Amino acid sequence: MLFIVFLLYWQLKKTAQQNILLLLASLFFYAWWDWRFLGLITLSAVVDYFLALRIQFSTKNKKLLLYLSLMVNLGLLGFFKYYNFFIAEFVHLFQSVGFDLNQQSLSLILPVGISFYTFQTMSYTIDVYKGEFEARKDFISYFLYVSFFPQLVAGPIERASDILPQLESKRSLEVGQISNGLRQILWGLFKKVVIADNCARIVDQVFASPHSNNTSGLLLGMLLFTVQIYVDFSAYSDIAIGSARLFGIHLKKNFAFPLFAQNIPAFWRQWHISLMNWFRDYIYIPLGGSRKGKLRQWFNIFIVFFLSGLWHGANWTFIAFGLVHALAYYLYLIASKTFKFKVPYVLSWFWTLSVVVVGFTFFRANSIAQAVEMFSQLNIPEVLERPTVLPTISVGAVFILFFIIEFIGRQYEYAIELFFAGQNKIVRWSFYYLLIFIIFYLYNSPNQFLYFQF
Amino acid sequence: MRVIIRNIILFLAPIILVAYLLDYASSRALYKSQNVYYKVWNDVQQGNVNADVVIYGSSRARKQFNPKVAEDMWQHPTYNLGLDGQTIILQKVMHDQLVANNPKPKLIVFIIDQFSIAQDKQLFNADQMLPYFNRKDMVSAAKYYETFHWADYYLPMVRFAGRREAIREVIKAGLGQSQLSDKQYKGFTFNTGRIIVQGADNVMGNDSIRVDSSLIPMFKEVLDDVKERNIKMVFVVPPLHHEHTNSYIYHDEFMQFLTREALAYNIPILNYHEHPITAVDSLFRDPQHVNIKGAEVFTEIVVKDIQKIYPEF
Known part of the structure; x- marks a missing residue:
């Protein structure tokens, strides 16, 4: 697969076309693990895409928008990764002081790479909020930054300031x-x-x-x-x-x-x-x-x-x-x-x-x-x-x-x-x-x- | 791009070439191997079985039925075709190869238990298949299991990756150093040592060793063929160490199945599942296998019982 994408990629002349190919390959790669979570990564990316743009172009409520972004990302992470743990500990705590609570644990599957891509999307929005990085209008390259397949499931956790300029400029085959x-x-x-x-x-x-x-x-x-x-x-x-x-x-x-x-x-x-x-x-x-x-x-x-x-x-x-x-x-x-x-x-x-x-x-x-x-x-x-x-x-x-x-x-x-x-x-x-x-x-x-x- | 592709091809070409040559040479070397796992298959394929009595089964055949003891008792050449991990899938292939390449045996002793027709998708002792991936029957049997990956079938040498014992045997056989072990006789290989009990109960209570109904037609094909060729057959249910018979939780289900088939094909069953020898610790090496002494005792008992059923032996 990697070799096929590699061959196709370098046949494409335009950067935008290369980005579309990489994005499709990335989404295909992610769906290969579990297609059901494509919606989740898309949600995380879309939320931060719009919120970052709003943060950049609005003069007030910037902090509120940032908090909203953090709430969504940490909420997804917290729900899928920590829900059962905290419920169990909470119930255990109450039981230890005499309250009998029933534990309502859910059988959740941890979406692959969620700890990595949520950290990337959060860093993007935070950097835009701090004025250290400009929010991007080009959704394709932004979404590719979030979902780039080589590092999607286990990092490295990249910063938008390192990756997006590379995705926006012409790459040469060396x-x-x-x-x-x-x-x-x-x-x-x-x-x-x-x-x-x-x-x-x-x-x-x-x-x-x-x-x-x-x-x-x-x-x-x-x-x-x-x-x-x-x-x-x-x-x-x-x-x-x-x-x-x-x-x-x-x-x-x-x-x-x-x-x-x-x-x-x-x-x-x-x-x-x-x-x-x-x-x-x-x-x-x-x-x-x-x-x-x-x-x-x-x-x-x-x-x-x-x-x-x-x-x-x-x-x-x-x-x-x-x-x-x-x-x-x-x-x-x-x-x-x-x-x-x-x-x-x-x-x-x-x-x-x-x-x-x-x-x-x-x-x-x-x-x-x-x-x-x-x-x-x-x-x-x-x-x-x-x-x-x-x-x-x-x-x-x-x-x-x-x-x-x-x-x-x-x-x-x-x-x-x-x-x-x-x-x-x-x-x-x-x-x-x-x-x-x-x-x-x-x-x-x-x-x-x-x-x-x- | 052209330079890159050229470099990749130049880099890979020697690997592919060497892999094809090694694949061929490795299979050829293992055809000469005296290691029991390859020797049995080789003898079957090369027409070297030459036995009136053959034993089918898994490691509970290979390690428990001593053809030397049997030959001394009934004076008929006997060959033990049992190999570790074999279920009806490989036993059918072996049966087909046996009847195609060797004189017809007079009697088949089928040492059978619930592992023989189980739905386990992992092939235990998959090394035994390695030299024979040029044979359609072996490949189609191997595909039942999840042990091999597509690359194992289509790319040279990939199936040998990480199989260090097989690679060492390739080198030994290739150098003509592979020799028959003194613990080995016509497929039988004996065990010495003590009882090792860890993990045995987990295996025996596992759902994956329940009767797999999808394998029953294959089992019947073997029985039909045996009947058609007028070969005598006897089912032998092997002993297990007495402390573990209760953990063999699907035994009754298996016995119902076996009894039904035995009645349909008029094949006698010799059941040693709860035979007194299962209580003798000194005869067992581990919960599922007797040791060298146990094999001698067990073989004698089985031969005598067969002689009661088929006096001509």
Whole structure:
């Protein structure tokens, strides 16, 4: 499909025609998942299209219009994503003080990508409200910005100011750009199929029955989930960014090798960058950021991490994930003021990775109780025992190779962007053939991308 | 655009070429494999079964009926065609291939339980199909299941992706290193070890192993063909470890079906579902399979019971 759209796209001479084709392809792609939710994405887009225009051209009631936009978007998100969670918690709260309420939960299906596209439409309207971006009259390019298929279901969450100017200007076909896109797609596939899906095999076993694992097995499961979620999500971003490049559109980098981060603030600058920038620009800074005193800064940090946890879904485990990071962030702020010496890279990296692993253990666990139980099962003398579950030698070797490549390529857009760049075609292509062979050999029963559920 | 298309073609051409060559070579290599999963199919297709008595079934045939023990008792060449995960879909293909390529057997021992005619859409041990995608009968059987994707049928080597054991067997067989295991005899492969009980109950109580009415015509076709060729047949309902017989919740439904068909075709049933051997822990490797000792005991019991029905054996 991608290849057919690619061929047709570059046969079209006019930008408007190319946008129509991409929009149709995007809507078809979305309908392929579940056609019933086409109406929802259209509603979200149409509401913000008209409200943004009204905000731009009216002199009064701007704030009211903005609130209306936020209400619609957050209302849709809240209904589909959080309704059952809040009803259950509400009923539970009343039951705990003696009121007997009946829980009216609905069997709701979470529309794919809703957390991503509502954030895009909201940022568009907010930017127009703040006068930072001009509302567009061209509905096609605006709707394409909301629904652009490579990043529709799992990001990156793009800003209108980055995408719409690209959609409105002429794109030119460049061989280098296409090769770059295809290379990034290949790397994304490698990460997903070889690394993430093979991690999932072990992780699923460990989290399905933590009791049947020893300490080293549990630690391996927790660590591999951290690897899995990073690789799985960044792989999707690579495929999305690479696919967009095929159409001459540049999407923002969403991950900057966060597992090598030396502290928690750095981790969050490198992890799911587009979401954290969204929270920074539309929550943290409007709340005052660090400009209104320490106590307020700490409160703002709490809010951002609480929301970033909740954004992932209606579950206390996600909120716990956010709060672990908020605590670690506070610790970092205190330590960086108190201690003036420089901590060696390995130590600060190890500490950061440990916090990240703890956070993702909460994230992956079925409940907070399960995560706590897993931690309480850890027994230091068992750390050096042979883990109850282990990857095969070939999978383990490829994991190590992967991290070496990631470390070497960490300053690039994606790890293999400039791998063998100066070498001749035979050397470069041999490397790509090797990746394809490893994908073939270590292919596992495919799992859906983890972030599709958010 | 021309440069891009040319580069893509140049990049893909060696992959496609190598994939076709490897696909051919891999299938050829597996035709020579001594691994039980391929050897049984190969013997059936290449006319090497040469047996008076053949055993049909799944892993409850492969691991539980020892042809060596049977041959010693009834002095008839015996071959166990049971393979893991097989249901009537593959058993019918195997039956058709057997009668087309081999001398007619005198007796078919059909080890049958509710898995044999179940609606499970996942093919357990799908590796056994890999070398035979050039055969229409195998492909059409494989299409019943959701295990394979369209690309597995139409693109070379795709079906081997991630099947590391099969790939290793391709290399071994290709290098002439594939050898008959000393745990293997005419399709029978024995298990040693202890009882592993985890997860067994879930499988046995699963709705997906209820009788699939859409498969009944296929089952009847086999029985009709056996009748037409004047081959004797006996149904054998295998033993399960006694702690798990109750979790086999659709057993009665299955037995009603089997009894009806057996009466219609005049085929005797030997039912070991609640036989005393099911209570002997030391004979079982896991809830659904006996071990090497259990196979010896079970085979002896079955052979004796068959001899009571068909004294000529």
